Amino acid sequence: MTTFDTALWLTAGAIIALLIISAFFSGSETALTASSRAKLRALADKGSGGAETALKITEDSERLIGSVLLGNNVVNILSASLATALFTRLFGDSGVALATLVMTLLVLIFAEVMPKTYAITNPERAASLVSRPIRVIVFLLSPIVGTVQILVRAMLGMVGVRTDPDSAVLSYQEEIAGTLALGHSEGAVDKEDRDRLLGALDLGHRTVEEVMLHRSQLETVDIDASPAEIIAQSVNSPHSRLPAWRDDPENIVGVIHVRDLMREVHRVVTEAGGDFSAVATLDISTVAREPYFVPDTTPLDEQMRQFLSQRRHFGLVIDEYGALQGLITLEDILEEIVGEIVDEHDIPTEDPITRLETGAIEIDGTMTIRDLNRAMDWALPDEEANTVAGLVIHEAQQIPEAGQVFQFHGFRFMVVERVENRLTRLRVRKM
Structure with a gap:
């Protein structure tokens, strides 16, 4: 070679x-x-x-x-x-x-x-x-x-470009959320499974204020009312815990647990030989538990840890000035993951969404944007407002009158009903 x-x-x-x-x-x-x-x-x-x-x-x-x-x-x-x-x-x-x-x-x-x-x-x-x-x-x-x-x-x-070698382009949560969204769009992940997993991932990004029951919807007890009135209200309420106030409905001085109340009623009546009128001597303030207050800016995942570590199920939400804003329960946080939880004591309610033949829907103005998005598989933004009515007011930069129509974020909103300064009924249609 x-x-x-x-x-x-x-x-x-x-x-x-x-x-x-x-x-x-x-x-x-x-x-x-x-x-x-x-x-x-x-x-x-x-x-x-x-x-x-x-x-x-x-x-x-x-x-x-x-x-x-x-x-x-x-x-x-x-x-x-x-x-x-x-x-x-x-x-x-x-x-x-x-x-x-x-x-x-x-x-x-x-x-x-x-x-x-x-x-x-x-x-x-x-x-x-x-x-x-x-x-x-x-x-x-x-x-x-x-x-x-x-x-x-x-x-x-x-040329003005700054790079950080230690920063990730996507966080793990964003990566998981993107994977779930892609899996759902391709039919590999059910909507219910996607919503549950995304709900768990979102707990750290949502605050107590977003899921609490507003103070306007609270059922409370006047602790200075007669024991018979308080007992009657407690046993007829669908709730097992009722905030108790004195002098002012926002001055919460305790929380009455129906089980604690009934235990004390049983003791008093038994000692009186079965005479129910003996409950008049009952001191309700000794039955009420100390209220547990929660800042409205607390993230949901942190609040859930607090509930579990302190073995609590119920907290009263206050703002930075100490004013009562509403209440939150452990069940409210769990519902952000698994959806609505209904037990045998809950009052039956109609579907909050009324579907019209025109393709639009009618909802209560207090419905949260998150619940509407989950129910309709929409993507309305919830950064500036918690409820749909709040979103309409934010975008309109005013409190609209009944009959006014607005278009934004690819949706058409019509104010069906307004009571005082509240938008109580809205009609929404995707454009």
Whole structure:
């Protein structure tokens, strides 16, 4: 074999080897960036060392991508240079164009599309397989990549772009929420399951004020009323706990638990030999429990932890000035996750949404935007207002009169009924 033949075959072999390395880099990049960290964690917990390594090297995605791209570009440029030299020796000046055509096809098919297609269809498995050699490459190329990162950030800073290498593009909650939304749109996740999971994720972003029962709807007890009146109101109420006030309905001095009250009534009547009139001597203030007050800005997840740790189910909501705003229960928070909870003591209510033949719906103005969105699968914004009436007032910048119509956020709102300054009935239609 002549020296020319030996050099030809060595060059061809080097090109093939470089294409294989390029395919490895391309597939590794796709596998490590497309793989789910949650699935990798599950594999690592089952004993997969490769998955554990993949988790570690993907923590610094900027350094990982920089190392892989550096290695991939080096081998691609080197293979193209060798191919150009080889084809020039074989075909003369026309070898440059021929080498460009052949290498483009080889790199595209065997070093890009094929490995990336495999990696995208099996990202976690592929990431586990390549993680160990990639970790070595990242370690070796770190000094060069670090220098490149500094240069890139400096150049971006010159045009006003600021980068934070420690910040994630999407938080885990946003990633999960996006996955659920995508799964629901593709029919893989039921609406009820999506709503429950999103409700649990949203607890940290919602406050007590958004789900509390407003003070205008509270059922309270005058603690200075006669014991017989208080007993009658308590046993006929659908609620097991009633706030008790003195002098002013907003001056809550205690919370009467029906069970505590009935236990005390039983004791007094029994001691009186069965004479019910003995309840007149009952001191209701000794039965009432100390009220538990909650700031209206408390996040729901924190309030749920407080309820559970203190073994409470009921809290009175106050604003920054200490004024009573409403009440919240553990059940109210749970309903944000699982939806409406109805027990045998709840008063039956009609569907809060009346569907009209025109395609519009009629609702009470106090209905929360969140409940409307969940019921109708809409996406009305709730950043500026909690209720639908509040949203209309915010957008209209006034308190509308009955009959007025507004269009915003892709919906048509009509004020059906107004009582004093409250929008009590609204008609809504999606445009």
